[in-house]
Amino acid sequence: MRVVFAGTPEFAAAALEAIVAAGFEVPLVLTQPDRPAGRGMALQPSPVKTLAETHGLPVFQPVSLRDEAAQARIAAAAPDIMVVAAYGLILPQAVLDLPRLGCINIHASLLPRWRGAAPIHRAILAGDAETGICIMQMEAGLDTGPVLARAVLPIGEDDSAGRLHDRLAALGAELVVTTLGKLRAGPLPATPQPEAGVTYAAKLARSEAPLDFTKPAAALLRQVRAFDPFPGSTAEVGGVLVKVWDAQVRPVRGEPGEVLAADRNGILVACGEQGLLLTELQKPGGKRLPAGQFLAGFRMVPGDRFALPRADA
Template sequence: MNVVFMGTPDFAVPSLLALLEEAYNVVAVVTQPDRPKGRKRELTPPPVKAEATKRGIPVLQPEKLRDPGALDAIRAFEPDLIVTAAYGQILPKSLLALPRHGCINVHGSLLPKYRGGAPIQHAIMNGERATGVTIMYMAAGLDTGDMISRVEVPITDDDTAGTMFEKLSAAGADLLRATLPDLLQGRIEAVPQNEAEATYAPNISREDEKIDWSRTSRELFNQIRGLNPMPGAFTLWNGEVFKVWASRKPEGASSRSGAPGTVLQMTDDGLEVKTGDGSLWLTQVQPAGKKAMSVAEWKRGTTIPPGTVLGV
């Protein structure tokens, strides 16, 4: 049986490896084109391409799947099953109809909640206590296909988007291993999604990254960790972007007064900033033109006097 795997970021690599370790015949990998990265803007292959190349698997990198040449190139591999994980494009109907066992997707949420391109970040930012992975048949809509299997994964206060990517990536690979034998033997009864329960998690926007200090301390704590390790939450200091990478779990209301965004104090423990319902201690920051660092480290060369207002 010929399997074509479609995926792009690190999240997808364990699913590809699961297929290979279970001896499925992965005849080709489809991934996004190489993109410029880093300060030098060097052309860099996606993690899935790097893994496939290392293992001698043919790689296709169409800019758009809807181009006739892209479909012809995939069709030439005669796929019996297409497996996708964080590929980054919606599959056209002509591709969905190609393999006899269908196209399935490893999605990082408990569908129908958090359809879209940033389900892990939005789940954390919204304060969810659990998320998970759903394997579903792909359909023409955005993550709307019938559900095949799923697994729940807790979210703790210590988690960031980075740690949850790792947890869900591993959980997705394990779920794929467990699901495929039953699917290929026709022992799966897929379940339609309840449209009334559907929510969406679009790709992170600049507005999602901006800190609104009038929100509660818990909401800001969730926002900051949901955007770590990228793209990062930010506010303004002296009119320049001031990134916040980590904060301390809120412990209650502050007795200090001030408008939201006011710096209350700066110590080796962090930078205390007034919020809509109390205060939040920032512990890792990145001033414009600097590297990310702990507040204790930053404090050795810079201080922000109490009464300074961030965000303006």
Template sequence: MSDGLRVIYAGTPDFAVPALQALIDSPHEVVAVYTQPDRPAGRGRKLQPSAVKKLALAAGITVEQPENFKEASDRLHLEAYKADVMVVAAYGLILPQAVLDMPRFGCLNIHGSLLPRWRGAAPIQRAIQTGDAETGVTIMQMAAGLDTGDMLLKTHRTISKDDTAQTIHDALANDGASALIEVLSMIQAGTLQPEVQDESKTCYAAKLSKAEAEINWQLAASEIDLMIRAFNPWPVAFTRKGGEPVRLLMSEVVEGKSVSAAPGTVLSEDKTGIQIACGDGVISISRLQLPGGKAMSVTEFLNGRSLAGESFPS
């Protein structure tokens, strides 16, 4: 295609799908898609292709799945595609400098934060957990460091009190797709104005773990609410009832209410939520999941069940 760039696309999970679809629908030519090797998933632990691989195969695009780029043969194979640019979105592999330097315009990354804030593995979740008022996508020129490259374009999105990591993830995936196409047009037009990141403003978005998802009811209701929404859909915030985990999926702070009850005490329950005392304030749980059960609204939960009188360990 004379009117488009030759693009190698590297991505793996759902977050990377909208940008690949946008490239497929654009004048640019996706000459190959790189994605993680198929992994075991589901009850049968059968090998499953990534979300990006499924889309690439459906579109008739060649798929490559190297374990890494340590072998010279893998690097030479990538170089043979003679790409103008390589686009990376949640690929899951570290690219060596030799790969970063191969395409004519280098490698671009679709990163789910407003860099230089939140470099690292979990920028969406950490932004919500910390109470950031906004987030966004940064299209950056990839460099050897962790999310250290020059910023090429940013999009902005408000984080509302109803947002979870899932809703922000989905919104940023779409925002990143649009931003990528805009950046590729700027590359073609020669109008890019790269911005160096201010190292003094960086934060590290550490990888999430199940261990940090257990709720400490001694914390303020506002902190617990942010945690619940940040950890939905994974690792999912939880508390314990009879030693078993009760997963909490959606919540809100009950404004202007303070109580003397011990943190973790269930104060009341109705179709609007299950109200629980915290170290400071009260939180209302509107969606939850019992051990071995499915996620349900509080209305569904209260149909024959009750947590009245319960006190969760803090």
């Protein structure tokens, strides 16, 4: 089976590694064009491109798949199937129709819940008890295609988006290899997604980063974990915007935003319901630090206040 692969970040690289290791022929790898990154803003290849070049696989980096030249390049690879994982470009119908077995997508949610760009983060933010991987037959709609295979993964109480991402990437890699093996032997039953239960996982925006201490502490804790490692949750105190990377809920009461304690155990802040103990923070230009080390270079005492959202915001 000739597998054309399309993907960009680490999540996709895990799947490509597994497909290559399983012995499938990969005549072409599609990934996003190199992007500027770092202080020098030098062009950096995607994780998928780096991995593909390590294995000596041909790499194609079109800016769009809508032009005939890009489509001809894919057709020349004579794919039996295309595997797509967090690629970042829309596949027009002309591309979806190219492979003999169509295109399948590795999606990190239990469809139809959390269609779209940020399913891992949104599942944590919403307080979902579980998530998973769906291998979906692609069609023109946004993550609307029938499901060929699915695997469920519990969301742990301590799961950040980063930790959950890594577990889902490994699960997706395993499930897509199993699915490809079954497709090589013959067609698989495709289960249409139900109309009920559809939710959309919009891409995270930096405007969502500020912690609103008028909300319940449990909701803020989900935010902290959903936004780790990107974009990070922020909180303003004394006119300084700090990032909060880990926290714990505490059964305390006080005025929202009020610092109730600040010591090596953490910075305890009153919320709309209960309190949030901030245990890992980062000041501008600094590193992520445990609360005790953070306070050694950032003075804070009970009675200080974290800023609350403006009424006109």
